Amino acid sequence: MESVNQFELTKEFLERFGEAIESHDILFIQASLSGVNSADISALLHEFDSKDSKYVLELLDVETGSEIIKGLDPDTRLEFLSEFETNEISKYVNELDSDDAADIVNELPIKIREAVIDGLDNEEKASNVLELLRYDEDCAGGLMAKELIKANANWTIGKTIDEIRRQAEDVQKVYAVYVVDDGDKLLGRVSLKRIVLADDHMKVSSIYDQEVVAVETYMEEVEVASVMRKYDLEAVPVINMQGKLVGRITIDDIVDVITDLAEQERQLMAGISEDVEEDDSVWVLTRARLPWLVIGMIGGLLGALFMETFEKNITLTLTFFIPLIMATGGNVGIQSSSLVVQGLANKSAFSQTTYRRLGKVFWVAILNGVLLAIMVFLGVQFVMGNGFRLALIVSLALLSVVLLASFMGTATPLILDKFGINPALASGPFITTANDLLGLAVYFGVAHILYTL
């Protein structure tokens, strides 16, 4: 048994492996990779350049090679595959499941895609990949694989097992056998366990389960993920508008979808505008970060302009509390929007109405705002000794800012969601910049009113 930690990328091994590549020590390379999981080899190859990786890959069999290529991350893979001729790429793609094959072909430069597909030995694979490329990446059609095992409802178990034997060669993981009618319309499913336990002469129609959850090709991946989570499915059949079985989505693809979505949300919340990783180049990282920084900067300059315009209404002492007002507004805004984003992500069939939701947000804001305002009033009046009027201005402004930021933080993601924009955008610099400006306006507005009174 190979335990998880058996293959460890130690510094020593990496060095030795690098030397082996340089000196073309084929025996060492093959011996040290024999029996190693392809995912571990992919991780290993990330440490070497494309030329060296290609040299290693060609010492292994094509099936292992194709799994290794599948395990590389997309950027590395694109660079790596640029070392290959199209017919070599075809050779590896030919070994993969149609969904992985389509994903990899989709990453290639448009001009070589066709050549790679033409080069696939397996004609069925070629037509499957072509079909999958037609679907939008973010929908069920773009996630599904064509490989699945299906049985006609009229078959006997004996014939079904023979057919499984025939079909199973192409299907890596068999979760269930899908039952279809003569027109390929999905009727239901029967688990492999059930087939193993049934008698050979029984008919599929007498043992299959009609209550199968299926998704349609155009369903969004987020929704597919929530359906599979809700019903605890390890695989879900995909049907077209006519109810015909066209593919299957497995849970490992959904795990990737969920992880990607979480990562995307983190980047939106952090104001990073491209899908970057720490090991990207300085320039790529800068380009990803600059847009929101510039927007924040413009917000800051507008704030300065605003204050300049109202210069005569502003005293120096008043400005001491700008950081307080801004920080609180920012924090409240992000808290509010995150809760809405979370609510939208977990939306149940009957979520609260917008009206009730806004009502509750209002009460939470009032409670938070009043508590903070009291603390700040006491702090400014008694601890800092800045006098009653200033304490009143700061605490009233703070209360107003908490209310406004709550409202903005709640409304913005709901509005974005209505327009089909990822609502998590509203938990990032977007809401902070807006709140900063609003906070300043409210603060100096309150001050102006109270000083004039």
Add this chain to the structure above:
Amino acid sequence: MESVNQFELTKEFLERFGEAIESHDILFIQASLSGVNSADISALLHEFDSKDSKYVLELLDVETGSEIIKGLDPDTRLEFLSEFETNEISKYVNELDSDDAADIVNELPIKIREAVIDGLDNEEKASNVLELLRYDEDCAGGLMAKELIKANANWTIGKTIDEIRRQAEDVQKVYAVYVVDDGDKLLGRVSLKRIVLADDHMKVSSIYDQEVVAVETYMEEVEVASVMRKYDLEAVPVINMQGKLVGRITIDDIVDVITDLAEQERQLMAGISEDVEEDDSVWVLTRARLPWLVIGMIGGLLGALFMETFEKNITLTLTFFIPLIMATGGNVGIQSSSLVVQGLANKSAFSQTTYRRLGKVFWVAILNGVLLAIMVFLGVQFVMGNGFRLALIVSLALLSVVLLASFMGTATPLILDKFGINPALASGPFITTANDLLGLAVYFGVAHILYTL
């Protein structure tokens, strides 16, 4: 075939169903729920109170009932189960897989846990649940289920199929059969597909796959998730320190782990200190939000005190740019920390050394900082016409703040991670508050130096 959307919770249905409960219309309730997926019934019951839900549940068979209880969210479930006698709870728990059973028992008040376990009809289930309760919730032992199918390496396929037939009754989803020796030590696995395709008289030892990835009971759930993702596993066997097979973790549990972790991270980034949802009470929501707001407020008051102390060095015009400095520092800090958090989440065996990482952060910060400083200098000098010295002060301070915030944003999550604290904490109000104070100090420090020159 039941399509996904067939059971929809329309307002009309909910009303009709509510009336049926009130008038004890058993026929309508049973007819409308017959053949409906338990996950849909769980969603339906979330719309009714515990008493009504109990009434509905008792009209259904125990197996469906147990699945419905499993599908409720933990808060609702606890409230709901408080309506039941312990022996009634046992009756439902008895039907569940050991991992779900242990999770539900674990949520119950301590004083009734033992009674519920004692009340389980199935003695094996009782001892399994007791065993699982011993493990920490966040590790492989706490995630695993005891139900799995295992075969001795010396058995024939015929005997194995007989044994599967016997064991499979308890196991809902069979992914693979684990192969063990006489001492229950895990040797490998064999897929159900392979068994279906093999001859009855062959020995398990001749067809099983020795390269099985296993995890140990104490492995953290995050790590289990990354192992299952890396190796694309739908289930992973769990072994104890002696290599004995003790349980199995399925991918649906990992999907929950990943979703929970993403939610937890979102809350940390948003400064929400409890696991709350939008539909919690006003008081719970306030309590979850107040702590970070208070910390932000204290930061703001400290900022005011700081400015008061240096009052004579500060001109009113200088304060116009406080929002700019603060907003930029906050944005840069959160961008930096998020990238580190992402890097830590995806850590590969050979990630960059801390030294190289900090070096790159420095160059990205310099590039971002210089670009922003130039824009701000031009804005302040030419657009706003505030003069050369002020433009220089603001842009130099901005550059320094970008550098400092980058450094803080990078170092803080790394330090938190070293101390075993979730690094995502550093992407929230924590880093913002610290950056606000630091930003003020840098800004007025730079101003002081340049005015004195």
